[in-house]
Amino acid sequence: MKRKLSSILVASALAAAAGAAQAQISDGVVKIGVLNDMSGLYADITGPGSLLAAKMAVEDFQKTSKAGLKIEVVSADHQNKPDVGSTIARQWYDADKVDAIFDVPTSSVGLAVSQVTRDKGKAFVNSGSASADLTGKACSPNTVHWLYDTWMLANGTGTAVVKTGGDTWFFLTADYAFGHALERDTSAVVTKNGGKIVGGVRHPLNTQDFSSFLLQAQASKAKVIGLANAGGDTINSIKQAAEFGITKGGQSLAGLLVFLPDVHGLGLDKAQGLMVTETFYWDLNDQTRAWSKRFGAQHGGKMPSMVHAGVYASVLHYLKAVEAGKTDDGTKTIAKMKELPTDDPLFGKGTIRADGRKLHPAYLFQVKKPSESKGPYDYYTLKATIPADQAFRPIDQGDCPLVKK
Incomplete structure (x- = not known):
């Protein structure tokens, strides 16, 4: 009788524990x-x-x-x-x-x-x-x-471009929090590495006409036009820069946030040579x-x-x-x-x-020439791997209130 009672009590305790654990999941x-x-x-x-x-x-x-x-x-x-x-x-x-x-x-x-x-x-x-x-x-x-994040992008692409001679910059920046942060973080990297910011212009999110902004960038004579934008804005600014003959005139475009679908949308003929920093690539x-x-x-x-x-x-x-x-x-x-x-x-x-901040490596890629691609979505050549402990801003430099001084 005691053994039976003990078994019942154990079973009840286990059931109660399981019920308590499930109860922690709101609404089940x-x-x-x-x-x-x-x-x-x-x-x-x-x-x-x-x-x-x-x-x-x-x-x-x-x-x-x-x-x-x-x-x-x-x-x-x-x-x-x-x-x-x-x-x-x-x-x-x-x-x-x-x-x-x-x-x-x-x-x-x-x-x-x-x-x-x-x-x-x-x-x-x-x-x-x-x-x-x-x-x-x-x-x-x-x-x-x-x-x-913007610090990672700036230190990946920005550092690589300056080290290859792109030491004067003009920014084409999306006029909202992301663009401002990316311009800020990249400017810091450029100047830290001996480069100079010669100017910049901010454009509305999702604008279709970049002509006036690109003409200002062209007139600046900067070696590098930093694109502090993303998605459709990046695609349109690169396409219209090609129409204005900006790269043929000797200026380079630095796509500070370029994704694989952007390259796919542009085509390798327009995107070739771009340096991009990503944390994942399908291949x-x-x-x-x-x-x-x-x-x-x-x-x-x-x-x-x-x-x-x-x-x-x-x-x-x-x-x-x-x-x-x-x-x-x-x-x-x-x-x-x-x-x-x-x-x-x-x-x-x-x-x-x-x-x-989640930590993992970042990768510096260069977009392939059309002749180098072996098929659909074969777009990147790996140029450098940035270790996880170097890819993101040091924890003591972000002014996060959660971090103990």
């Missing part, structure tokens, strides 16, 4: 929101591809997880507007029971969503925004900046190739951008942290993400610092 569902530009100038870089990447991460996690988590993925288009992004984030957190938001290109939107997430005690893992302020003065205990190794072919098979044959890869890897690590911590509480899960080493097939092993 881990709900992930992919928030990005689904239809505008960044749609090829993020957009539907990021939603696919998140779903692939959930699928792969569930193949190996023993937690039996119920996971849902929702998505929305923030239209590259901070007020729209903030409104969606509040709606998701307050009414739709979303636990974590991913991707969020456009730095002004990323910074706004980071603040809403902090206010609501949820989790935000950003792959799409570039502003290094996300791990600097605007860092948050509820935000991880996964993929790349880096066997693991990146295998995943990218799976992705491409579900995405109309298009190879992934580094943002797509970042969304996949960050969702995977987030879910591992939820499983390990037995909760989807935002603040606790972000802390657990920092505690656990990262490991995935696209970025390998890594860590997340106290300021929320």
Whole structure:
């Protein structure tokens, strides 16, 4: 009788423990929101591809997880507007029971969503925004900046261009948080390496006509025109620079944020020779190739951008942290993400610092000439690998309040 009673008590205790663990998952569902530009100038870089990447991460996690988590993925288009992004984030957190938001290109939107997430005690893992302020003065205990940032881009592409003789610069800058941060960080790198900034001009986001801006750049006689913009703005500025004969006249273009879909959209005839810094390329190794072919098979044959890869890897690590911590509480899960080493097939092993910066290598590539490419999406030649401990701003230089002095 005592043995039977003991068995019942043990079984009851185990059931209660299991119930308590499951109770830590709000509503019994881990709900992930992919928030990005689904239809505008960044749609090829993020957009539907990021939603696919998140779903692939959930699928792969569930193949190996023993937690039996119920996971849902929702998505929305923030239209590259901070007020729209903030409104969606509040709606998701307050009414739709979303636990974590991913991707969020456009730095002004990323910074706004980071603040809403902090206010609501949820989790935000950003792959799409570039502003290094996300791990600097605007860092948050509820935000991880996964993929790349303006400091990394500036020190990768900017340093390489100056070292090859590009020592006078004129900036063509997108007039919002991302462009300003990229111009600021690249200017610091250029001057540190002995170069000089001779001028700059700022253009509206998603403008179609770069003629007046390019004429000012041409008149500056700078050796390098630094493109502190992204997506459709970068594609249009490079195409129109070719029409004005700027590169034929001896000036060089430095694409400070160029993605694989941008090169695909431009074509190698216009993009050849560009130096670009990325943290992922589909053809880096066997693991990146295998995943990218799976992705491409579900995405109309298009190879992934580094943002797509970042969304996949960050969702995977987030879910591992939820499983390990037995909760989807935002603040606790972000802390657990920092505690656990990262490991995935696209970025390998890594860590997340106290300021929320995810560390992994960055790669300096040069865009191939048409004659060098062996087929679709064979666009890059690897010129240098920047180790993880050198690729991003030192933690003591970002003014993040979370970092102990």
